[in-house]
Amino acid sequence: MSALLRAEGLRKSFGERDVLNGIDLELAQHEVVALIGASGSGKSTLLRCLNLLEPIDDGVILLGDEDISDPRIEANAVRARFGAVFQAYNLFPHLSVLDNVTLASRVVRKEPRRAAEERGIRLLERVGLADKAREHPDRLSGGQQQRAAIVRAIATDPEVLFLDEITSALDPELVGEVLALVRSLAEDGATILMATHEMAFARDVAHRVVFLDGGRIVEQGPPAEVFRAPREDRTRAFLSRFT
Ligand code: ADP
């Protein structure tokens, strides 16, 4: 099986601090991979590097056959093939939900407004947010905002969806509705790389979990194996905090 996205030997430092210390990671099409690890282990940095939001210091990132870490590449064109949702502040506050959802299609893909809006409404209907299409984000609950942010991220049919702890800033009662949406995208065959602290969700939905510690992949494998019988002491110590 050839990888859709592949990182080899990724290194990233901020000043003196080595944050990614040689990451090799593959993501197959339709695969859902959960990135777990303590705060500060490098999950967000890894997602941002793969997403070309952060320049890498060493290594290579391939999307299909294309070297997207080549400095000559047009990063915006590559990023248009990805979708990303972060912990918070994903939506533009001055735009309606529908404008948020259709912006990339209209501006980047030059799709006519009407076609983009018809599709945007259909997507919002699917997640139960059609009645919020004309509202500004601050009129939505945190869970609704994150669902809208996911809709915005998938509106351009991204090849890979990067999710960075998208439920961490939510009140506990709002987490379920957001995870349910991610689960339905996974069931529909989306390719997803998600940093998460929701271990039960990772176990249920991910095809593979990758445990990061100190900017290195310490252990990875099917959730049933990694969660039930971690091979590495560091993985065991990390997971014990969640039981
Ligand atoms: P995680 O998402 O696993 O919590 P991060 O990737 O956010 O980890 O952070 C890994 C390390 O890199 C942390 O020590 C953090 O302080 C540092 N770091 C992240 N982003 C920056 C930045 N822009 N400048 C300096 N240090 C950073």
Ligand code: MG
């Ligand atoms: Mg993070």
